[in-house]
Amino acid sequence: MQSPSPAGILVLVAVLAAATAFGWWRRRHDGRLRAVRKRPSDAAAPHRATLTVLGVRPGERTLVQFSAPVCAPCRAARRVLADVAARLDGVAVREVGVDEHLDAARELDVWRTPTVLVVDGAGRIVRRAAGVPDRDELIAALTAGAAR
Known part of the structure; x- marks a missing residue:
């Protein structure tokens, strides 16, 4: 099994950060x-x-x-x-x-x-x-x- 590449980890962190920011924004504005x-x-x-x-x-x-x-x-x-x-x-x-x-x-x-x-x-x-x-x-x- 191959270890994850640094670029892959960076992409994963960026996607998680974007999803968290969107969820926070949506929760503040919903309703x-x-x-x-x-x-x-x-x-x-x-x-x-x-x-x-x-x-x-x-x-x-x-x-x-x-x-x-x-x-x-x-x-x-x-x-x-x-x-x-x-x-x-x-x-x-x-x-x-x-x-x-x-x-x-x-x-x-x-x-x-x-x-x-x-x-x-x-x-x-x-x-x-x-x-x-x-x-x-x-x-x-x-x-x-x-x-x-």
Whole structure:
């Protein structure tokens, strides 16, 4: 049996370091709510028609969850959203099957499940999270939005 070459060991160490860095980055960002950047065309809430098709009603704060049948984290996200809606008045939850609404998912830049969109009463997407969102972060985002 031949001993490993120094180049092979170096490649192995580099791959392990890259995988560790990616895992750390993914863990820090998974489920984090982030503000949605406003574009000049956002004044009229450009996704209002798509959100209406998904069941979002004007005037209500809504949590829209995109999920898939084979998505295990989607069940955890569903529980978090139900808990948040039970704690706050006037917050609706809509779960959307990404496979039934593929066009809407593409339009709303949904690339993984679960993805949660926070929609304000004016029909604008104000925050989003890819992964299972933090309950306290959601509550803070919804109560801050209600104060405006």
